Amino acid sequence: MKPAVFSYLDPRTVEEALDALGEHGDDASVLAGGQSLVPLLNMRLARPEVVIDINRVPGLDASRVEAAAVRVGALVRAATVEKDPALADALPVLADAVRHIAHPQIRNRTTIGGNVAHADPSSELPAVLAALDGAVVLRSAGGERTVGWEEFFVSVFTTAREPEELVTEVVFPVRPELEFRWTEFARHHGDFPVAGVCLGLDVEDGVVRAARLAATGVGDRPVRLREAEAALSGAALGAETARAVGELARRAVDPPSDVHGSGDFRRAVLATLVRRTIDTWPDRSQRGQRGTAA
Structure with a gap:
């Protein structure tokens, strides 16, 4: 057509x-x-x-790595984020999540601002923003405002951007106390995930000191699983904790059924992803260095 x-x-x-x-x-x-x-x-x-x-508008295709955040211009391509060593070093989970977006040809054209502004409820980057408590910078002729992820994502393909506003930057906070991982399940490589998980943990001597957990594909927007986060904090890593937190995650969402799977199937996939990610989490204090991603 x-x-x-x-x-x-x-x-x-x-x-x-x-x-x-x-x-x-x-x-x-x-x-x-x-x-x-x-x-x-x-x-x-x-x-x-x-x-x-807006492809010929200068100034929207640059990224900045700051002490507190990675600030990605709206026109920065997904492939650029995927291959940028400075971004990968500052925020490994961002590069890892981007690698799951479709295929290399698509990532060569996909922009970070466009991906976030599209607000697909199964997209990877909104969930990363949610786990990191990130934000989106919006600009109009009348000024500029920064909108946190929870306010920005309203529903399926719907955001808080006003018609006269342009997404100019996406802000991914750097949280050095936490190690983040991205994992997802898709029916075919490059498909939107049935469910995806961004998990951040601070683990010392096998005990979780702090946790961040967000999911995609299981609601009309990215979901922060705060009850599961609370259950992780202070818990010892292991199979029992992994099963319990996975079950909390499953109960916390109510995804609709569609051609890709029933709501029950998406809940089960989410629980499995959470359980497996926790169950295979190494203790940072025992290996002496930060890993990148699962």
């Missing part, structure tokens, strides 16, 4: 892009990587009057 007729705008500065969004608002769609928007246009599931292509 071919898309419905639309006007195409090609701004060359952030200000031009913001002016276009301010003028056209709900009638406009932003084109970045195009890996989600272009198929929607071709199937006429999206019918904007105006497409604003």
Whole structure:
């Protein structure tokens, strides 16, 4: 199929892009990587009057590694994050989660800002943001605001971004006290996961001192499993803890059934991922160095 007729705008500065969004608002769609928007246009599931292509806007394709956070520009490609040694060193779980996004050809075009703004409930990066308590920077002609992940992700493909706003940066906090891992299950390599888990633990002498746990694919947005986090804190690593926390995770979600599996199946997959990740977690104090990912 071919898309419905639309006007195409090609701004060359952030200000031009913001002016276009301010003028056209709900009638406009932003084109970045195009890996989600272009198929929607071709199937006429999206019918904007105006497409604003931001690919030639300078200043949105850079990342910064700071002491407190990794700040990724909206136009940074997934493949860049995957291969950037500075980003991988600062936040290994981010690079690992990105490696699970589709296939290399897709990652060469997919942008971090576009992925997050699309708010697919089975996407990897929103769950990483949730586990890290990350945020999204939104800018309009009237100013800039930073929105935490919990406020930003509203529902399926729905965010707190206003029509005149542009995602300019995604902020992934660095939490050196925690070691994070990403793991997921998909029916085929490159598919969206049936369920995925981002787990961060601070373990000393076999006992969990702090925990962060978020999941994707099991709700209408990324889910923080806070009851499971509380159960992990102070618990000894081992099979019993892994089973108990996996069961808490299973009970905490109520995913809908779809063509990829029933809600019960997604819950069972989530519980298994949580259990296996905890059950195979090595004690950092016993190996003397931080690992990267499972």
